[in-house]
Amino acid sequence: MRINCPHCQSKATVTHREKLSPRASNVYINCNNHKCGARSVIRISHAYTITPPAETMTAAMHEWFANLPEQEQIAKTYQPALF
Numbered sequence: 001m002r003i004n005c006p007h008c009q010s011k012a013t014v015t016h017r018e019k020l021s022p023r024a025s026n027v028y029i030n031c032n033n034h035k036c037g038a039r040s041v042i043r044i045s046h047a048y049t050i051t052p053p054a055e056t057m058t059a060a061m062h063e064w065f066a067n068l069p070e071q072e073q074i075a076k077t078y079q080p081a082l083f
């Protein structure tokens with residue numbers, strides 16, 4: 001992940017990170033542009049999930065199969081590894 005200086009848009013170097021919570025951090029950066037030289041703090045936080053963790057997907061799939069009407073449980077015959 002590249003972070004740019006918010007003042008001059010040049011590439012910046014991360015010096016350290018301060019964890020605020022499991023989903024948010026302050027990232028301390030130094031601008032690499034010697035004419036700027038700004039030091040800044042960038043806040044990075046989790047916005048939303050695009051694909052849930054695999055464990056969550058597997059659990060949801062098992063629950064979905066378990067709740068299928070009886071006539072649809074033919075999937076159990078063809079996908080026994082899922083049950």
Ligand SMILES: [Zn+2]
Pocket residue numbers: 005006007008009010031032033036037038
């Ligand atoms: Zn800069």
